Amino acid sequence: MSDERIQIETPFAFNEENQREFDELIGRYPVKEAAMLPTLHLAQRQAGYITPAVMKYVAKLLEVTVMKVKDVVTFYPMFFEEPVGEYVIRVCHTLPCALRDCKVVLDHLKAKLETDIASETNLAKGTTADGKFTLMKVECLASCDVAPVIMINDDLYKNLTPEKVDEILDNLDNL
Amino acid sequence: MVEERRILYEHLDVPDINTFDVFRQYDGYTRFEKAIAEYQPDDIAKMVMDSGLKGRGGAGFSTGLKWSFVPRDIKPCYLCCNADESEPGTFSNRYVLEKNPHLLIEGILICCYAMGIETTYVYIRGEFTLGKRMLDAAIKEAYEKGYLGKDVRGTGLNIDIYTHPGAGAYICGEETGLIESLEGKRGQPRNKPPFPAVEGVFSKPTVVQNVETLCNLPFIVGNGVEWYTKMGPTYADTREDPPKADPNTGTKLYCISGDVNEPGVYELELGLTCTELIEVAGGLRGEEVKAVIPGGSSAPILTHYELDTRLDFTSLTLAKSMLGSGGIIVMNETRNIVDCLLNIMKFYAHESCGQCTPCRWGTPWVRDIVQRIADGEGRQDTITRPKFGVTESGRWGDTGETEEIYEDLDLLESVANNIANVDTMTWNTICVFGIAVSWPAVSYMRKFRPEFEAAIREGKLVTLPVAEATVPPEENYAYQQRFIPKEFADL
The missing domain is CATH 1.10.10 (Arc Repressor Mutant, subunit A)
Incomplete structure (x- = not known):
């Protein structure tokens, strides 16, 4: 240490x-x-x-x-005291998103990235082995009309389904 | 069917409305020019007072009255625009910031002129990166066009607007938490008094207003008070003699989400009912409405018996709930209320700022109790205990009868009421976060008690049919006490 x-x-x-x-x-x-x-x-x-x-x-x-x-x-939860991945994926899990099945999106991300969900005191837990992604849950992102939503770094992605998540992650790789 | 009444959102979908030139084509900044050409600052303050505009951020406090508390002889005075929109279920400010930021700037200019303010900070949520970018660009344009900076349009006014990013803390939406955060500290709310209007940011008088409130100002100035007060109901407060007018004027950006077919922001005149709003939002997704949260997750829930409640500040307060920030979340018959409460309590347990002990400890306790019930480990045995009440001799004591209670439900109510008591409306915390925790906790539990009892009894989450899950009106504490206000014209 x-x-x-x-x-x-x-x-x-x-x-x-x-x-x-x-x-x-x-x-x-x-x-x-x-x-x-x-x-x-x-x-x-x-x-x-x-x-x-x-x-x-x-x-x-x-x-x-x-x-x-x-x-x-x-x-403040937006400041990190530990290294995070190149892409920080914030998944909203508050009530309006929960009513629109954000759990499916979250589980899909967990399986696809083969990582757990980061907690505020243990960011490494949610960071992929290659250091590319950090997966975390956040509270309401104020886009409840287009739920479920995730934020990847500064960009918001709306109305998500597992297929859409795949598409978004594939496009991130191409950037 | 109620028609949408778009005023703030009228030009929202016009392409490039975020640029100065296009905004200008749609009367942009003419209202500010009218204000400085035709009115004295005090006239504007009087217009806002007469318009009956209530703050749209949550508390519903009269904007004109708030302005009247600001001492005019202490300078500098600051304006803080609250764009820290983090109440679950609310998303109207985001669209204003992202699509029509010049409207906000015009509102700020009018407020600054009326109050003699030179510096404005727009406290914008850290997650609103696009909104901040758009607003920054609009501010830059306004500086270039001479609507901001030194000697605005040759009037001798100096007005600066700065954006200030937050960093993901819900509590910074509370006005004194916002001020602390703006000063570069932890966003822990301050004791009131002194109110921010007297001693706010940097110990100077500060006006804190929500984005939506400020966006109303151009229209009040541009179209006049009479035009504005025609929208929405004005009630009579009959507790006073002669009855005092209680205005709920103007439109509200209702954010509707959850189980409706077309979730989104609908701008409507205040005073429509829950049922009407669900109809406007494309109808219910599902068979039956189970519950409606009328004002962001802090607001007490409404059952299907209470859907005739009008969605305005006064009616909802009298129905023992609140309009809050206007975030309406609809739940259909498939939803489990225990599960929904668990989600909301996780939110509050995470967002408690940790300053006051009842909230710091109580909120996680409430969460843990609900978690236990949801996991099917709620205290299963019903305890038989002496029932206390008024005895035959007329004194308070052991009545000789026994009652069955669910230990965890009593505990839940007790812990929540010790953070903030929902019956007496007193809270043991510095800010109203306490009441925002116990309001949902107690109201969900009291109004949907059969579902909580079933979860404890069965040892798992049980979603009951709507009629069975809801406490009937005669046992519903809020329904019993609710009071439907009368419109002023009727009296």
Whole structure:
């Protein structure tokens, strides 16, 4: 465990593009701390997940303690503290989707990707061996009229059936 | 058949309405121009008050009244637009953001002008990546065209709009949770008072409004108060003398999902009944309506006896439920209410922010009890215990009779009522999340008690026919207390 931690501790800094975006962001708020969520989103996009080094970097940028950043990161489900797959598949399983058989979609994904469902404290459980996909359940994605829905990274896929899921995953491979 | 009355959604399907030029062709920004040319800021605030517009986010609080609480001498004052739409069953804001973001910007501009606000933050759900992209593009265009930024259209007003992404927490839809989150902290709600109108984001007066509420403003200004108040019923609050008008004016974006043939968003005048709405949404998918959730998953459920309830703020409150965010979920005869409650309780147990103990512990407890019942391991033995009540001597005590109870159902109600008591409407938590948990838990259990009892008795989930699963009206606590309001004109 301790060895892994040391490996993760590679220093982090924004690349030029993100630095520009950050400079623009920080001017929007009267206090620097308020830029926390957008900054963490930027950092996660660059680093893949929030490592201790990212937290240190963000804390320094926003002039808060590292603990405060950790506090925020652990609260919000969209920030990952562990590596995730290239494609993060979020399957909605709240009532309107459940009424439209989201379980079939979820089971199909589980079987197809040969993986379990990630929990918030154990993302590795839902990540495929090749590190390509992470499968997780999420709460309502606010698209109940086109249920069941899944989100793959930033894109929403609607009215799903196992066949449609196959098609979508095949097309992802072609990209 | 009730006709759709599209106002906010009128031009939603016009191609490229998300661009400034096309939006402009459909009267875009003319309402804002009318506002700054013809009215003083206070006139606009008065118009909103007179229009009877109620906040569309969930609480249904009068927008005009909320604005009147904002002190005018403390600057800066902020506007937070709540686009953190995460209530299960609600999806109307998503379409506004993705398809017609300029309408929201115009609404924000009118609000900013009326309240003397210079900075607006649109707190947008982290998952709405497309919506955020579209809104960002629209904001950029509005800056280029001079409707945002310094000295808007030569009026001397400075108005900035920034989008702020959330990160997947349901509780950030609560106004003080949203403010905390906007300040870069955990989204844990604050104690009220002080209300955000007095001390909100960055300790300054803050107006927090839902996307749909703000989108109503251009139409109130553009078409006038009289035009607006003609839509929807105005009730009389007869508890006061003379009766006070209780307006439910305007249209509502009803989001209907679940077992209907054509789920989607329907913009209709407030005040139609549940049955009418299901008809508008292409009718029921299935044989019979078993239950309807009228206002997002937090709202108490309605049984098939209560389908004549009108879907507006006042009627639903008097029927011991709420319109909330207008997310209507319909369930047909094949659905098991225990299973549905389990799904909803898993949601709340996951989303509790962990700040207040009754909610942090109570919500998972409620979930576990429902899980146990659903797994067929509900406490099976019925306990015979002395029945307490008013004795012959007129005092409270042991009546000498015995009653049979299902231990787990009593426990469920007790735990839920200790998070927030649904009968007295008091909650032991900081925010209304507590009541959002116990409302469904208690109402599902009380209104569909036979199904819960059957699951415990049989040791597995049993889906009873609708008539058997539902508690008859004479035993339904909410049905007994419900009150159908009268329209003002009738009195």
